[in-house]
Amino acid sequence: MSTLLETSGLTAFYGDFQALYGVDTTLAEGETVAVIGANGAGKSTLMRSIAGSVRQAPEMIRLNGTPIGHLSADRVNGVGVTLVPEGRRLFPSLTVEENLLIGGWRSARSGPWTLEEVYRLFPVLKDRRGNPAMALSGGQQQMVAIGRALMSNPKVLLCDEISLGLAPVVIRDIYAAVPSILERGASLIIVEQNIEQALGIADRVYCLMEGRITLEGRPGEIDRAAMHDAYFGVQA
Amino acid sequence: MIWVDTVVQGILLGGLYALFAAGLSLVFGIMRVVNLAHGDLIVMAAYLILVLVTALNLSPLIALLLAAPLMFAVGWLLQQLVLNRTVGEDVLPPLLVTFGLSVVIQNALLEGFNADSRRIGAGSLEIASFSVGPITIGVMPALTFATAILVTLALQLIFYRTALGRAFRATSDDPDTASLMGIRPGNIFAVATGLGMVVATIAALYLGMRANFDPTIGPARLIYAFEAVIIGGMGSLWGTLIGGIVIGVAQTVGAAIDPEWQILSGHLAFLVILLVRPRGLFPAGGR
Ligand SMILES: Nc1ncnc2c1ncn2[C@@H]1O[C@H](COP(=O)(O)OP(=O)(O)OP(=O)(O)O)[C@@H](O)[C@H]1O
Ligand SMILES: [Mg+2]
Secondary structure (H helix, E strand, C coil): CCEEEEEEEEEEEECCEEEEEEEEEEEECCCEEEEECCCCCCHHHHHHHHHCCCCCCHHHEEECCEECCCCCHHHHHHCCEEEECCCCCCCCCCEHHHHHHHHCCCCCCCCCCCHHHHHHHCHHHHHCCCCEHHHCCHHHHHHHHHHHHHCCCCCEEEEECCCCCCCHHHHHHHHCCHHHHHHCCCEEEEEECCHHHHHHHCCEEEEEECCEEEEEECHHHCCHHHHHHHHHCCCC | CHHHHHHHHHHHHHHHHHHHHHHHHHHHHHHCCCCCCHHHHHHHHHHHHHHHHHHCCCCHHHHHHHHHHHHHHHHHHHHHHCHHHCCCCCCHHHHHHHHHHHHHHHHHHHHHHCCCCECCCCHHHHCCEEEECCEEEEHHHHHHHHHHHHHHHHHHHHHHHCHHHHHHHHHHHCHHHHHHCCCCHHHHHHHHHHHHHHHHHHHHHHHHHHCCECCCCHHHHHHHHHHHHHHHCCCCHHHHHHHHHHHHHHHHHHHHHCHHHHHHHHHHHHHHHHHHCCCCCCCCCCC
16 A cells, blocks of 8 residues: 655644644555544644644655645645544534535545535435534534535545544444545544544554654554553553 | 605615625625725726726726726735735734725825816716606616615625635635635635725726715715615625615705705714614624
8 A cells, every 4th residue: 555645753833832743644545544642632733734724844744745744724625635623613604515515615626525425425414405504413513524525525534533522323423434435535534532433443543642653553453551551641 | 755855865875885885895794804995995996997988988887897807906916915914813904004005095096196076977877867756866876776786686696606605604704714625715805805896996986977086085985885884784785785775864864954964964873873783783693
């Protein structure tokens, strides 16, 4: 499998505060990678850096070997990397369908995902297409957020805590969409606080703690005690 | 019957104020900033039309068709080169910059055209009128009002029925998330300001055909526009049209009582509505 996306020595700052200290990750074509870590570990910062919301030195992030760290968010979207942001961030002035259509703003990137395909993936959205996005339940809003990102036909889909605040049965519905997304050619990076969820879905897992990768491996091969240490820090 | 006539004339006059305000309302609805140079940009557009009419011997309507894309470019460049650097959490920088721009435009127009008052000749249209029952309606005020309705309708359609309008609303909601969706907020803002300038050019045509203008009258037009936007409710395009009508009717009714009261009663109507409904008649969100 060839490397699709790569971060190398990725650092990130909020003013004087350093949130990431040299993060190295890779994502292969067709792969699903999970990033886990406690609150404040820097998971969202990593996602936002890749998506271009936090600008970087060009070489810190590469897509198919091409440096993209310096690109603004709209251009990162244009080269095929789209973020489902933490907290969904739907547009309140727009209906469900308009939110989805905004995701396809760059019509230059054509691909398998159209309005019809998104409705096939999440049929409940079709019935609510004319509703204001904020009138939907949390789970349905999350489906809109994922569908909106898919409408850009991304090569890399970044999902930041798509299970946050949702009931287990709803989380299952949402994760049930992952195989279809992979089938249509996207590769995934999924940020999760729910470790079981992450281990269940991912080909590989990175554990992030205080801005550093503390553990990396395949779900079946990771030692639980090591994972505990990597997640919470080594117990004194 | 005289009162009916007064109110009808006021409603028609409101069309002119609504035209002054429509571009301001559009831009405010998207960027939440007030362009203090809006009135001066209208006056600038009026001079542009005047130059096209006199130098090229064009009819005012043809001159408008030429001036509109030029003013779109002016608005687009202004936003890209200057105003985009000022938008952000703080509302003060765009106010200060557009205030400065207002002064610059006035002085530039004074330099280029001197202080004489001018008019865009509209031939027989200027005095043509028709009767509806006992009421005599001027063709020019009727045209102005019809244009105001068409402009509002067009902006409303763009805003709620097109991909561009979706991008306007999404960017207005949340520029950061809009950029994650491939939208460049600065470009969207530039298109919005350009569109606002197209509307300002239409307003300028009527301003220049209906009355004399000189380089200094911009700020007074801005005040009417500003009041119309606030009366209607910030961010509501139909509200802005109603706001213009409220000012127009207040002015003609005031003038009917005492001609000296015309201007003042318009401002008084604004103050009263501000007291009773601080967020305007049709605040956005409750559209
Ligand atoms: N806009 C910001 N300004 C300043 N500091 C920030 C900002 N955003 C995040 N931080 C800080 O950066 C660190 C990493 O935050 P980040 O949101 O990336 O963590 P996270 O792993 O996504 O946490 P959570 O699980 O709570 O979403 C935290 O210490 C946080 O306080
Ligand atoms: Mg986070």
